[in-house]
Amino acid sequence: MLRDTWVLFRHGVRTTLRQKVGIVFGAVQPLLFLVLFGPLFTTIGTWETLVPGLIIQLGLMSMGLAGFGVVFERSSGVLERLRVTPVSRLALLLGRVLNNAVTLIIQTALLLAAAYALGLRAPAAGVLAGFGLVLVLGVSLAALSYAVALTIDQNLFAPVMSTAVIPLVLLSGSFLPMSMAPGWLDALSHLSPFRYPLEALRELFHGHYANGTVALGVAVTVVFAAVSLTVGTRVFNRENA
Amino acid sequence: MIRTTGLTKTFGDVTAVAGVDITAEPGEIVGFLGPNGAGKTTTMRMLTTLLRPTSGSAVVAGHDLLADPRGVRRRIGYVSQGGAVPPAEPLRGELELQGMLYGLGREESAARTRALLARLELTGLEERPGAALSGGQRRRFDIAFALLHEPVLLFLDEPTTGLDPQSRANLWDHVRALRAERGLTVFLTTHYLDEADALCDRLLIIDHGRIVAEGTPAALKSGGRTLDDVFLDITGRSLREEAGV
Numbered sequence: 001m002l003r004d005t006w007v008l009f010r011h012g013v014r015t016t017l018r019q020k021v022g023i024v025f026g027a028v029q030p031l032l033f034l035v036l037f038g039p040l041f042t043t044i045g046t047w048e049t050l051v052p053g054l055i056i057q058l059g060l061m062s063m064g065l066a067g068f069g070v071v072f073e074r075s076s077g078v079l080e081r082l083r084v085t086p087v088s089r090l091a092l093l094l095g096r097v098l099n100n101a102v103t104l105i106i107q108t109a110l111l112l113a114a115a116y117a118l119g120l121r122a123p124a125a126g127v128l129a130g131f132g133l134v135l136v137l138g139v140s141l142a143a144l145s146y147a148v149a150l151t152i153d154q155n156l157f158a159p160v161m162s163t164a165v166i167p168l169v170l171l172s173g174s175f176l177p178m179s180m181a182p183g184w185l186d187a188l189s190h191l192s193p194f195r196y197p198l199e200a201l202r203e204l205f206h207g208h209y210a211n212g213t214v215a216l217g218v219a220v221t222v223v224f225a226a227v228s229l230t231v232g233t234r235v236f237n238r239e240n241a
Numbered sequence: 242m243i244r245t246t247g248l249t250k251t252f253g254d255v256t257a258v259a260g261v262d263i264t265a266e267p268g269e270i271v272g273f274l275g276p277n278g279a280g281k282t283t284t285m286r287m288l289t290t291l292l293r294p295t296s297g298s299a300v301v302a303g304h305d306l307l308a309d310p311r312g313v314r315r316r317i318g319y320v321s322q323g324g325a326v327p328p329a330e331p332l333r334g335e336l337e338l339q340g341m342l343y344g345l346g347r348e349e350s351a352a353r354t355r356a357l358l359a360r361l362e363l364t365g366l367e368e369r370p371g372a373a374l375s376g377g378q379r380r381r382f383d384i385a386f387a388l389l390h391e392p393v394l395l396f397l398d399e400p401t402t403g404l405d406p407q408s409r410a411n412l413w414d415h416v417r418a419l420r421a422e423r424g425l426t427v428f429l430t431t432h433y434l435d436e437a438d439a440l441c442d443r444l445l446i447i448d449h450g451r452i453v454a455e456g457t458p459a460a461l462k463s464g465g466r467t468l469d470d471v472f473l474d475i476t477g478r479s480l481r482e483e484a485g486v
Contacts, residue, residue, distance in 0.1 A: 004342060011338045015330060073327070076371075081325035081386060084289055085342045086314045 004087045008095025013102050027107040030058040034114055037175070045177075047120040051112070052130065052201035053174035056194055058107055059138040060172075064165045066100045066142035067149030071157050074150065089236040093143060097232075100142040101135055108134060126204035133204075133221055137197050140225040143232030150235050172198045196220035242267050242394050242426040243288065248297035250283050257283040259450035260297060267393070270420060270427040272441030276478050280450040281430040282322065285398050288428070289319045302394045315343065318387030322398040325386060326371035326379045333358075333367035336385060343390035350389065357385045361415060377408030381415065388419070395419075397429040401436060409433075413440050434468045444468075448476040 016023065033054055041050045073079040082092060108131065112120070122130075149157050172194035178186050189195050200217020208214070243265040250258040258280040265271045275281045286292040288301055290310040298305070304312030327335055333354060340350030358364045361381040371379060380400060387395060397416070401409040417440070419425050431437055437444055438458045446454040453475050454461065461471050473479050 007338065007341045011334070014334070076327055077321050077323045077325035078327050080291065080321055081319070081339070082342065083291060084314055084317070084319045085339070086311045086344075087342045 001088050001091050004091035005094045005098070008087075008091060009098045012095060012099035016099055016103055023103055023106055024110070026062045026103065027058055027110050029061060030054040030111055031114060033057070033175070034111065034118065038115075038118055041175075042119070047115060047118065048122050048205040049177060049202055050175075051115045051120050051122070052198055052205050053172075054111060054115075055108055055130070055134055055201065056137075056172055056198045057169050057174045058111055059104060059134055059141065060165050060169050060194065062104060062107055063100055063138040063141040064145055064161055064168075065158070066096075067145035067147075067157060067161065070096070070146050070149045071154045075154055090233055093146060093229075093232050093236045096146065097139050097142050101139050104135065104138040105131075120205075122205040123207045126207055126209070129209070130201045130204045133197055133201060133217065136225050137194070137221050140221075140228035144228040147228075147232045147235040150238075168192055168194055171195065174198065177202070193220055193224050242269070242303075243271075243299070243301055243428060245288070245299040246297055248284065248287060248299055249295045250280075250287060250292060251295045256450055258287070258294075261447065261450070261452050263288075263445060263452070265394075265426055265428055267426055268420060268424045269443060270416070270429070270441050272437040272444045273428065273430040273447065274432075274437055274444055274472065275430075275447035276476055279447045279476075281447060282398060284447070285319075285396055285428075285430060289317060289396055290314055302392070315390070316393050318384075318390070318392035318395045320380075320383045320387050320395070320397045320400060322402070324379055324383045326374070326382050328372040329370050331368045331370060332382055336367070336382075336389060339386050340389040345390070353389055353391075354385075357388055361385055375408070376404050377411060380404065380408070380412055384415065391423070392425075394426045394428065397427065399430055399432065401431070401433065409436070416440060434472075438468060446472065446475055 034051070038047065038050055070079060073082075083089075112127065145161065148161065152160065171189040171192040173181075173189060177199075178189045178195065181189065197217040197220060200214045203209075203211060203213045203217075243263055245261060245263045247260040247262065248258060249256070249260050261280075261284060263284070273281050273284070283292065287294045288299065288306070290306065290313050294307070298307065300306065301313045302316035304310075304316065306313055326332065336354040336357075337347070337350045340353055341347060345353065354367075355364075358367055361384060363378065363381055363385065366374060366378060366382075371382070374382065384395075384397075400416075401412055404412065413436070416427060420427060429441070441458060443457055444455070444461060445452055454471065458468065462468055469479060
């Protein structure tokens with residue numbers, strides 16, 4: 001299983017890296033927010049508050065649409081060909097998801113580099129810890145995205161997912177912290193699982209490591225990962241002899 | 242090589258395959274004929290481990306389909322109806338990956354890829370993406386994907402649908418030669434009478450999920466009838482209409 005995951009991962013990374021434009025393009029929206037909205041935001045807030053929000057936006061957009069790759073593989077018959085090999089279904093999922101993780105690392109690093117250039121001054125330890133959190137969150141979201149891609153009509157995937165991502169981004173408090181929201185919106189935003197890791201990320205970027213917000217963010221992320229990977233594996237395993 | 246007993250698949254209230262008994266001997270080319278919706282593809286998807294039978298049992302390539310699907314997968318090759326050539330990736334890398342997923346080392350997989358490309362007259366096309374190939378070339382790449390691990394049994398689902406006459410004849414030659422060289426057993430579905438007649442040692446005709454006739458093309462045609470007559474008698478439909486000719 002580990003070998004198959006590795007073989008699929010390496011092949012996927014090679015394919016992804018061939019499309020460098022695609023990786024950068026996936027990070028364009030948060031980069032635009034950083035450059036064109038950031039200077040505005042920092043008149044009332046700090047880069048350390050804004051950048052975590054943009055990282056979550058990036059993760060949601062980039063990983064939420066990860067399933068798009070498998071839509072093509074399904075329609076071209078490639079996925080079915082792979083399902084007739086002895087490779088385990090879990091390896092088929094993990095090989096892809098780890099490849100998505102590489103994409104997310106590159107994109108997040110790009111965003112962070114640009115943010116540092118504009119004035120972000122977060123401590124290295126906080127950024128590294130945040131990176132880990134975002135990676136786990138992104139990989140889980142990618143697994144969930146594959147499950148959706150293999151379940152719904154393939155023509156619906158792109159419109160459904162790109163629409164679903166918007167309220168999730170807004171409700172997590174990506175652009176402005178939910179503490180500024182009216183009561184009903186604040187209450188509603190507690191339903192978004194991404195609010196908690198985002199608030200943890202803001203704490204980490206401000207150099208606060210051991211508090212309830214960070215613990216809650218980590219806990220929600222772990223639960224989200226467990227659920228997503230279970231669902232993803234179930235869907236990849238479905239309907240076999 | 243294939244032995245099924247009462248293989249059945251139902252989807253809700255619909256019985257797609259209603260207890261079929263199929264056999265294929267080593268080295269045989271068996272043709273599976275039937276009208277659209279008769280259960281050909283569903284049967285093939287069960288035999289290739291892609292679909293779990295509702296009931297019945299099967300031994301495929303020496304392994305129990307239900308108890309050891311991975312054992313079955315190791316020893317069979319499968320070419321689906323729509324093919325499985327990625328449109329945008331250079332195919333050599335994809336072939337080498339496929340070999341490695343069957344446990345071959347990188348060198349070994351590359352060597353087998355080269356040999357198969359030469360064998361299927363595809364050398365020189367391997368750096369192209371699938372979208373830049375003709376239908377016949379794509380079909381041969383599909384077969385290359387299915388043969389990298391040297392299976393003993395090859396499943397072909399409507400292998401020549403949509404190909405021009407020359408490409409069809411070429412593909413038949415390749416299938417015959419592969420059987421002669423490797424003793425490969427081939428199980429194929431088809432709409433085409435000429436294909437069934439020219440390529441297959443034995444035919445199974447399926448209709449409404451049941452095997453309704455079985456025999457060599459010659460035996461089925463006895464009495465000067467054509468295969469189309471036989472098919473029309475049994476299913477009430479003409480195979481020519483089915484094939485759109």
